[in-house]
Every structure is written in C-alpha cells, then in structure tokens.
Amino acid sequence: MPPLLQSGAAAPAFALADTHGATVTLAELLGKPVVLAFYPADWSPVCGDQMALYNEVLPVFQNLGAEMLGVSVDSRWCHAAFAENRRLRFRLLADFEPKGALARRYGAYREQDGTSERALFVIDAAGVIRWSYLSPIDVNPGADGILEALESLQKDRT
Amino acid sequence: MSGNHSELKPAVGPNDHVQGRDDAPITLVEYGDYECPYCGMAYPIVKRIQARLGDRLRFVFRNFPLAEAHPHATAAAELAEAAASQGKFWEMHDMLYEHQNALGAKDLERYAKALELDRAALEATRAGGAPNQRVRGDFMSGVRSGVNGTPAFFINGRRFDGDWRDAEIFVEELESRI
Numbered sequence: 001m002p003p004l005l006q007s008g009a010a011a012p013a014f015a016l017a018d019t020h021g022a023t024v025t026l027a028e029l030l031g032k033p034v035v036l037a038f039y040p041a042d043w044s045p046v047c048g049d050q051m052a053l054y055n056e057v058l059p060v061f062q063n064l065g066a067e068m069l070g071v072s073v074d075s076r077w078c079h080a081a082f083a084e085n086r087r088l089r090f091r092l093l094a095d096f097e098p099k100g101a102l103a104r105r106y107g108a109y110r111e112q113d114g115t116s117e118r119a120l121f122v123i124d125a126a127g128v129i130r131w132s133y134l135s136p137i138d139v140n141p142g143a144d145g146i147l148e149a150l151e152s153l154q155k156d157r158t
Numbered sequence: 159m160s161g162n163h164s165e166l167k168p169a170v171g172p173n174d175h176v177q178g179r180d181d182a183p184i185t186l187v188e189y190g191d192y193e194c195p196y197c198g199m200a201y202p203i204v205k206r207i208q209a210r211l212g213d214r215l216r217f218v219f220r221n222f223p224l225a226e227a228h229p230h231a232t233a234a235a236e237l238a239e240a241a242a243s244q245g246k247f248w249e250m251h252d253m254l255y256e257h258q259n260a261l262g263a264k265d266l267e268r269y270a271k272a273l274e275l276d277r278a279a280l281e282a283t284r285a286g287g288a289p290n291q292r293v294r295g296d297f298m299s300g301v302r303s304g305v306n307g308t309p310a311f312f313i314n315g316r317r318f319d320g321d322w323r324d325a326e327i328f329v330e331e332l333e334s335r336i
Contacts, residue, residue: 049307050306052224052226052227052307053224053305053306053307055226055227056224056225056226056297057301060298060301086226086227087226087227088226089226139306139319140306140307141306142164142301142304142305142306143301143306144164144301144302144303144304147301147302
C-alpha cells in the first residue's frame with residue numbers, strides 16, 4: 001500500500017458519482033480549494049460523527065471558498081439514504097466501482113477492512129495537495145486541521 | 159494540528175460557566191448539546207464524578223449544538239445562556255438535561271417559569287443577541303479545539319479520547335492527572 005499522499009503532491013484526478021448519480025470531477029472543481037474527506041463507512045453509530053460535524057461547520061468552509069466532499073466506498077444509494085437521514089448539505093461521492101480506487105490513489109485504502117481510511121486532504125485551486133492527515137480509524141479527526149489549512153491557503157492568496 | 163493532540167482554545171476564562179474552585183487541580187471542560195442523547199448519558203456521570211472528586215475538580219460547560227441533527231439544541235443552549243444573565247445557568251443546564259426529550263418552544267417556556275426567571279428580562283436578553291453570539295462563539299471555539307462530536311471532554315486543556323461512559327474509569331483517568 002503506497003503511503004498517504006502528502007502536501008506538495010498533485011491531487012489525483014477523479015470522476016465519481018454523487019447521490020444523484022451525477023459525475024463529479026476534480027477538474028470541474030478546480031479554481032477553488034477542495035476538501036476531500038475519506039471516511040470508512042456511512043452510518044457511523046455516534047452522535048455528531050465526522051460527516052455531521054462537517055455539516056455544521058460547512059458555512060465556515062464555504063466562507064473560505066472551499067468545496068467540501070465526503071468519500072467512502074459505499075454506493076450512491078447508501079450515500080443518498082445516509083445524507084438524507086443526517087440532512088447533509090454537502091456532496092458524498094461513491095468510491096464504489098472499482099471499489100476504493102480513488103482511496104488507493106490517495107494512499108488512503110485499508111486492505112484489511114476493504115474501506116478507506118479516515119483521511120483528509122485539502123487541495124488548492126490549482127489541484128495541488130496542500131495538507132493531508134491520516135486519523136486513527138476510530139478517532140474522528142474533527143474540523144480544526146481543515147480549517148487551519150484553508151485559512152493558510154487564503155493567507156497565501158492575499 | 160488535529161487528531162490526538164487537540165488543545166482547548168481558548169483556555170478556561172472568566173466568561174466560562176464554572177462549577178468548583180479555580181485552584182482545583184483538575185479542570186474538566188465539556189462541549190455539549192442539550193438534545194444529544196450521548197450528552198444526556200454523560201450528564202449523570204459528570205454529576206457522579208463531581209461528587210467523587212469534590213474540591214479537586216473544576217467543571218466547565220461550553221455549547222456545541224449540532225443544529226442540523228438536533229433542531230431544538232440551539233434554542234435550548236440560548237435559553238441556558240439567557241438564564242445565566244439571571245444567575246441561573248446551572249439550574250437551567252440541569253433542567254434541560256433532565257428533560258432532554260421535551261425541548262420544544264413551549265417546554266422551554268415552562269422551564270423558564272419553573273426556575274422563576276424574569277420573563278421580560280429574559281426576552282430582552284435574547285433580543286439583544288448575546289446568547290446567540292455566545293453559543294456560536296462556543297461552537298467555533300470547540301471546532302478550533304478539535305471537538306469531534308458530543309459530548310467532547312477536555313481534561314486540563316487536552317481532549318480526552320477515552321471512554322467516559324464508565325464513571326469509574328473516567329474518575330481514575332481524572333485522578334491520574336493530579
């Protein structure tokens with residue numbers, strides 16, 4: 001398994017389905033920062049799980065000009081049910097077929113579990129990874145690291 | 159910057175809601191949501207821990223309402239903050255956790271009445287916007303501190319990622335910091 005992609009690496013391109021079946025590509029999002037949040041699976045059994053937390057912090061990410069995307073190996077149907085249940089206001093992408101292909105390219109796949117890691121990437125407007133973080137699988141990494149990375153991108157621009 | 163080393167920002171200060179002595183060797187900060195069932199589970203556990211540790215513990219509560227998941231959480235948090243301006247933050251905090259399945263607007267009114275809050279003053283406080291700002295400020299401080307769900311506990315400024323659901327283990331963890 002290649003290691004997690006680090007700051008300075010070009011972000012591997014992607015074209016994955018969202019919950020409506022529309023294909024979302026990295027290329028179409030460039031021009032603004034993109035946050036890619038890989039997580040192991042939908043339906044985490046805790047209150048305020050990782051995606052629910054990002055949902056709450058979403059206006060702050062958006063104020064920093066960023067596009068927030070959640071990614072797991074779940075299918076788009078599973079994502080749709082999960083997003084509706086948690087009232088998520090950002091898109092979830094299905095890294096479903098071939099399973100985990102995107103996670104593998106980012107060095108964020110867990111062979112032993114067949115899921116992605118809990119891994120975060122902040123990609124700048126030009127498509128370069130500017131921050132990445134691999135969280136212990138059972139620890140929700142929170143939003144502070146993403147926020148600091150986006151703020152430092154904004155500082156670089158001004 | 160994230161993950162295991164999350165530190166409380168800002169540190170506990172004069173604006174915080176505090177129970178216990180300022181010179182207590184252990185400070186436990188909870189970021190909580192009045193409608194979150196896990197916070198509801200944590201409520202009696204914290205009470206037990208406070209009884210066990212007495213003057214050795216200072217307990218602080220900050221708001222972290224997950225508003226999308228819990229539609230009543232923000233209004234409840236703002237009510238507790240408004241009650242604080244009448245010196246009844248903790249009474250309202252306890253009232254809300256003891257009735258966390260009934261947090262609609264009518265229920266909140268009932269609790270304000272039960273605690274004999276001055277209704278006109280309460281309205282004026284809320285209309286002034288301070289409780290709303292306070293709750294949002296707490297939430298953002300939680301985000302900055304690496305709060306990753308509720309309840310989130312910080313022991314002497316460091317996020318506690320262990321299991322808080324067993325009061326005995328939690329007390330041991332806290333005592334080990336003295």
